[in-house]
Amino acid sequence: MRHMRIAVIGGTGHIGTYLCPRLVEAGHRVLSISRSLREPYAPHPAWHDVQRVTMDRVGEEQAGTFGAAIKALKSDVVIDLTCYTVDSARHLVQALAGDVQHFLHCGTIWIHGPGCEVPTSEQDSRAPISDYGRRKLEIEEYLLAEARRNRFPATILHPGHLVGQGWVPLNPAANFNSRVFSDLAQGREITLPNLGMETVHHVHADDVAQAFLRAVSCWSASVGESFHVVSPAAVTLRGYAEAVANWFGRAAQIRCVPWEEWKQSVNEQDAGITWDHIARSPNCSIAKAQRLLGYQPRYRSLEAIREAVQWLVASGVIEA
Numbered sequence: 136m137r138h139m140r141i142a143v144i145g146g147t148g149h150i151g152t153y154l155c156p157r158l159v160e161a162g163h164r165v166l167s168i169s170r171s172l173r174e175p176y177a178p179h180p181a182w183h184d185v186q187r188v189t190m191d192r193v194g195e196e197q198a199g200t201f202g203a204a205i206k207a208l209k210s211d212v213v214i215d216l217t218c219y220t221v222d223s224a225r226h227l228v229q230a231l232a233g234d235v236q237h238f239l240h241c242g243t244i245w246i247h248g249p250g251c252e253v254p255t256s257e258q259d260s261r262a263p264i265s266d267y268g269r270r271k272l273e274i275e276e277y278l279l280a281e282a283r284r285n286r287f288p289a290t291i292l293h294p295g296h297l298v299g300q301g302w303v304p305l306n307p308a309a310n311f312n313s314r315v316f317s318d319l320a321q322g323r324e325i326t327l328p329n330l331g332m333e334t335v336h337h338v339h340a341d342d343v344a345q346a347f348l349r350a351v352s353c354w355s356a357s358v359g360e361s362f363h364v365v366s367p368a369a370v371t372l373r374g375y376a377e378a379v380a381n382w383f384g385r386a387a388q389i390r391c392v393p394w395e396e397w398k399q400s401v402n403e404q405d406a407g408i409t410w411d412h413i414a415r416s417p418n419c420s421i422a423k424a425q426r427l428l429g430y431q432p433r434y435r436s437l438e439a440i441r442e443a444v445q446w447l448v449a450s451g452v453i454e455a
């Protein structure tokens with residue numbers, strides 16, 4: 136592959152932590168754009184070769200200068216990890232049209248609502264059930280239209296729930312409360328809503344990075360297309376809880392209660408996050424990314440989560 140100059144907008148977050156080093160190791164010249172308020176989740180020697188560009192996207196967009204500032208970086212490829220509105224996408228497309236070889240946008244599997252025939256494919260009808268999902272769908276539709284009508288070289292990747300070393304993954308109760316992991320690790324009972332048979336679909340952030348790299352390498356197969364980027368299989372909440380307890384040599388103590396009762400047993404924030412996940416119960420297919428990009432996730436869901444949980448135990452966040 137020819138080596139290119141690649142700008143990663145939001146390059147120090149969950150995905151960028153893995154993506155920027157991978158791009159450097161593939162021989163590319165990498166620029167990471169952020170406010171420089173935070174460092175990547177994990178150190179990597181390749182960061183020495185990443186050019187850090189400090190910029191506040193929100194402020195630049197309000198001033199109408201963000202697109203011109205990204206264009207001035209003279210990149211062959213732009214990977215946008217932090218776009219949440221169609222206006223934001225349009226601003227960038229208008230500035231970069233005719234100037235970039237490839238533009239990759241990070242979407243989300245939440246462009247889908249509850250599935251019908253699962254695993255859900257990219258062709259299946261979308262019925263997002265949140266403002267976030269609807270905005271991401273609007274961005275996807277806009278970018279694909281720009282690719283097909285105006286030959287703007289856009290690709291969209293839709294990750295599942297991101298997992299990696301350094302943050303709490305979505306837990307077996309489908310929220311981010313680390314106590315659920317501690318309870319399972321110490322053999323305490325947990326409660327799950329309904330039958331515990333709703334699903335969640337994680338992906339290791341390094342596998343998302345792999346997919347971006349492959350999409351960059353497979354220009355002709357990826358331009359004008361969107362792809363799910365998740366692990367090979369979703370997991371049920373019950374199966375996930377049982378696996379976590381087993382990692383600590385325990386049998387999971389699980390009590391299932393109806394949703395209306397369950398939501399009273401946790402705080403409002405956790406209940407809201409759990410509902411957001413189980414109402415969709417994502418279960419997405421990666422067949423398209425496998426076929427067209429050669430995407431081969433290194434991690435199944437539980438492997439990715441186990442690695443993250445080990446890190447959280449070592450860091451004292453999860454009490455084992």
Ligand SMILES: NC(=O)c1ccc[n+]([C@@H]2O[C@H](COP(=O)([O-])OP(=O)(O)OC[C@H]3O[C@@H](n4cnc5c(N)ncnc54)[C@H](OP(=O)(O)O)[C@@H]3O)[C@@H](O)[C@H]2O)c1
Binds near residue numbers: 149174
């Ligand atoms: N989290 C998930 O489970 C999940 C699941 C599916 C899809 N996604 C998608 O993944 C993407 C987010 O990726 P991520 O989770 O890797 O990002 P992230 O961890 O939230 O990181 C955000 C990055 O953007 C930078 N940033 C934040 N505000 C900024 C601003 N105003 N101006 C410039 N830079 C700014 C941050 O650095 P500074 O703070 O230093 O500026 C950081 O580099 C989104 O498109 C989201 O829809 C996420």
